[in-house]
Amino acid sequence: MGTPLDSAALDAHPRGRTVSRTSEMMAADFAMGGAAAVLAKSAAAPVERVKLLLQNQGELLKRGHLKRPYKGIGDCFSRILREEDFSLCGGVIRPMSSDISPPRKTLYSDGFAGLYRGFGVSIVGITLYRGLYFGIYDTMKPIVLVGPFEGNFVISFLLGWIVTTFSGVCAYPFDTLRRRMMMTSGHPCKYQSAFHAFEQIVKHEGFLVLFRGVGANMLSGIAGAGVLAGYDQLHRAACRHGYGFES
Numbered sequence: 001m002g003t004p005l006d007s008a009a010l011d012a013h014p015r016g017r018t019v020s021r022t023s024e025m026m027a028a029d030f031a032m033g034g035a036a037a038v039l040a041k042s043a044a045a046p047v048e049r050v051k052l053l054l055q056n057q058g059e060l061l062k063r064g065h066l067k068r069p070y071k072g073i074g075d076c077f078s079r080i081l082r083e084e085d086f087s088l089c090g091g092v093i094r095p096m097s098s099d100i101s102p103p104r105k106t107l108y109s110d111g112f113a114g115l116y117r118g119f120g121v122s123i124v125g126i127t128l129y130r131g132l133y134f135g136i137y138d139t140m141k142p143i144v145l146v147g148p149f150e151g152n153f154v155i156s157f158l159l160g161w162i163v164t165t166f167s168g169v170c171a172y173p174f175d176t177l178r179r180r181m182m183m184t185s186g187h188p189c190k191y192q193s194a195f196h197a198f199e200q201i202v203k204h205e206g207f208l209v210l211f212r213g214v215g216a217n218m219l220s221g222i223a224g225a226g227v228l229a230g231y232d233q234l235h236r237a238a239c240r241h242g243y244g245f246e247s
Contacts, residue, residue: 032234033227040226047220050076054213055176058205059183073216118181121194125174132167156232160225165218172217173210177201 041048053060053076060066070076140159149155177197184190191197201209 028238032238033231035230035234037227040223040230043226044220044223046077047216047222050080051213051216051220052179053080054216055179056183057212058201058209059180073219076216114185117185117190118178118194121174121181121197122178125171125178128174129167129171132170133163136166137163151236153229153233157225157229160227160229161221164221164225168217168221169211169214172214173198176210176212 050073054070054073057066057069061069070079137160140163144159145152145156177194180201181191181194181197191200198210
């Protein structure tokens, strides 16, 4: 029988080097992607909050948590800063806090399934969004980012923002349905399904309400563009310092 390989022998073995190399690449990709995402998402947090308010103001108006509708992105920003004593960068909007049931209440009234309300339409939306997001970017990147534009952060950022905006607009109605369904958890009046939510929202509020807040979403798409462009720049910087990622 063979003896176990020690660490030095494992490193010298071709298969061992391949496994070690793959692990290093995965760790580096994770770190660079995470760093780019944290910076980009933190910068876009105020716009994301405005988008959520615009997207869900129909439910807030029906339940009396909002006295009058927002007229647009600028009106929403100014009213939040003027009327509420909190920062735009918080993750939960205080006027909505009394309208969103805590997990314990949701479990008691709706069961475990209540925590996953809107999950089905969320899967459809995120599949469409990420498919377009990465598919279009990876297709266009070798076409656009070549020659004088290779490694150009501005061009890379603009390409990422266009791709993010297009993908976000296509998937936005699904995101609206998901969030509207989530807001009914723990409440007696619920949408029976994503199709029922779509039917009721369009019937009483109009089709375009599914795109309410899409302008703010386009602005927050800057974060998505920042993730793509930032990752590319970090990748290039790592390669310049000898940390190659080619297999």
